[in-house]
């Protein structure tokens with residue numbers, strides 16, 4: 309799906325239907341150290357995508373981080389998406405953008421990015437928002453937060469059934485997000501999620517991000 313990386317979902321005939329989607333911490337103080345952590349995490353197992361989600365920083369900080377981290381992702385065949393900002397995604401030649409409900413329309417992002425890039429949309433607990441996103445041309449929809457999370461304040465707590473309903477009515481990939489761990493990810497995969505999006509459970513794992521990626525892939529591959 310993505311030029312630099314492979315954001316194919318598991319329906320492409322791969323053995324593992326639900327794949328891991330990583331999201332960076334909202335703040336990266338030591339970019340070189342994080343790049344090393346990222347390299348070891350992506351070397352440890354299958355990851356479909358990395359989203360750069362820096363918050364409360366200037367555009368140049370996002371640019372510097374993207375220029376440092378996108379080559380690491382691409383070296384492992386991992387798609388690299390920018391959070392919120394379709395304009396920066398174009399400028400940086402990223403593989404796509406993730407849009408929240410306040411980050412502009414899919415149509416606007418598509419007019420900037422073109423058809424070779426991925427556009428994802430936050431849909432919280434709403435099938436209506438997901439239908440709207442799909443009709444607008446989104447490449448995936450994201451539902452969440454399924455579990456308690458310290459990474460983002462959210463009022464929406466969908467039930468996993470929304471993933472099953474979505475999977476029954478469309479082939480448009482779904483991403484599940486919010487408090488996802490190796491211990492709880494399988495329930496979301498079994499419900500129909502094509503990707504599980506994770507931040508804290510990878511970057512804050514005391515065993516290191518590589519072990520966390522291994523644990524997620526072992527859990528997702530289990531029957």
Ligand SMILES: Cc1ncc(COP(=O)(O)OP(=O)(O)O)c(N)n1
Pocket residue numbers: 331359361391392406407408409410411428429430450451452460483485505
């Ligand atoms: C894959 C994925 N799903 C949801 C979000 C949340 O996006 P948004 O609602 O715009 O909130 P912020 O992440 O911008 O704080 C996401 N980033 N990625």
Ligand SMILES: Cc1nc(C(=O)O)sc1CCOP(=O)(O)O
Pocket residue numbers: 331430432451452453454456457458459460462464485486487488505506507508509
């Ligand atoms: C960025 C984000 N969006 C959410 C939503 O519900 O839309 S929950 C969330 C936080 C994801 O990080 P963690 O894996 O650490 O919970």
Ligand SMILES: [Mg+2]
Pocket residue numbers: 391392406407408409411
């Ligand atoms: Mg956003």
